[in-house]
Amino acid sequence: MKQFVCVKFCDGSNDIVPKQWLVGTSECRWPNDVTNMQSLVQKQAMPAADWTTCPCSIICQANTYERCVKKSYSKQQVVDSSTEECSSEEGDVQGSAPKVNKQMIPPLIRTDTAQRATFKRPLSPRKRTDPGPTLHQVATTLTMIFDKLNRMDSKLETLLDLIKEKDTCLKELWMPEPADNEKGLMDIITQMKDKSRLAKVIEMDGLRGTFRNFLKIFMTKNLALQFSWSGLGPGRQQTKKSFKRHALLAFFSDVLQYTQHQKATHDEIGSAVKKVFNGVTDWDGGRALRAKGYKSQDPQMIQSDKLPATADGEADGSLTDPCLSDVE
Structure with missing residues (x-):
């Protein structure tokens, strides 16, 4: 089984979980506190003993979180499209209005207030902006530079x-x-x-x-x-x-x-x-x-410098490239 799995729960919601949270292929361990849910998933945290066990079914799986998100989104689109077509055909036959899927559910993140899943489509690279280094990163870099300067000073x-x-x-x-x-x-x-x-x-x-x-x-x-x-x-x-x-x-x-x-x-x-x-x-x-x-x-x-070689592999003079350094 791959590192990340998209599962579907009995209430109809989907979510991405690490493979360590699965119990077989039909159950999943779920944390009681979902405040840092996405962080726990991406870090592949091991389940605690007091976590709840929920019945589920596997939708898809991938070796990275991002890949699993994309695959689950694609699967959900296919399911929604099939459901829409079936509803449309049934409405045409019975003369009733077709049912429309009002909510597309991409790869989701559970919130602590509602146990329903919400999908967030990944931002395209064009919309992402580089915020630049944070103050903490700048301070860390400066500290490393000062440490190296101190070591150099000590060596000198x-x-x-x-x-x-x-x-x-x-x-x-x-x-x-x-x-x-x-x-x-x-x-x-x-x-x-x-x-x-x-x-x-x-x-x-x-x-x-x-x-x-x-x-x-x-x-x-x-x-x-x-x-x-x-x-x-x-x-x-x-x-x-x-x-x-x-x-x-x-x-x-x-x-x-x-x-x-x-x-x-x-x-x-x-x-x-x-x-x-x-x-x-x-x-x-x-x-x-x-x-x-x-x-x-x-x-x-x-x-003048090309003297005959000796039997033990030496030369009486250096025949190497004169531009090469002889520094140890």
């Missing part, structure tokens, strides 16, 4: 505190020049003792951004270009230095214990490392230079 304060904290850590942390060779890199790893302060300086919301900040402290662009995750190129030939067993990776894992990424798995760290090494050519203005080459269609400028 948190961000400013974080920037101040990073600035303080940066001033207190020993910051060497990035190494441009393996020996210099190992010297920095040996001398860098304060991992907790280093973690605050490099930490970002994304693991990739955190590792990129970390790597730029330890390596120049030229040294970073000598590394890849596995070090293997086409044909599984050694073309670069492998980073996955390097001491710097172990050092980075230790630093991560002081950040929000302390539970990052080995695979997640490996994925971030590959992506960062894949984008090393973008360091020191490389991205802007390549973008300029694409715009001017200079083959030399574009070709």
Whole structure:
């Protein structure tokens, strides 16, 4: 059975009720207080224990209140038309005046004063006017906007505190020049003792951004270009230095214990490392230079960044669209 049903009562009146009010197909529960009758029907309120049970018959049903109203109105028109024709024929045969149906009864709403049903034809869309937002709706919208502004203000304060904290850590942390060779890199790893302060300086919301900040402290662009995750190129030939067993990776894992990424798995760290090494050519203005080459269609400028791919799916240089952002 569908959600709304039009029923006919013993007194000849019709009404729309939710299917929950029916008792079988021949009886219907009816509220004692019909003040908010239409609201109860449209909200499909469950019948209370003290409601009256009335005998009825089903005229039609639909899944929405409005559809049920239209169907019941159509059914009533057909019934009234048939009754009118029968009355007219009977009057012609017997020589008496035909009976005229004086009241069309569309889908109805019961009132508390009279238990008879009254039909109201739905207004056509052209007659409906948009009253605009009420004061309550405007006030609710303004409250939501103020709440969002307060949350944004709170986030900005948190961000400013974080920037101040990073600035303080940066001033207190020993910051060497990035190494441009393996020996210099190992010297920095040996001398860098304060991992907790280093973690605050490099930490970002994304693991990739955190590792990129970390790597730029330890390596120049030229040294970073000598590394890849596995070090293997086409044909599984050694073309670069492998980073996955390097001491710097172990050092980075230790630093991560002081950040929000302390539970990052080995695979997640490996994925971030590959992506960062894949984008090393973008360091020191490389991205802007390549973008300029694409715009001017200079083959030399574009070709300079197209380095061979490594065996683990990386590229020695970033071959992506230069206009794409590398933001986490």
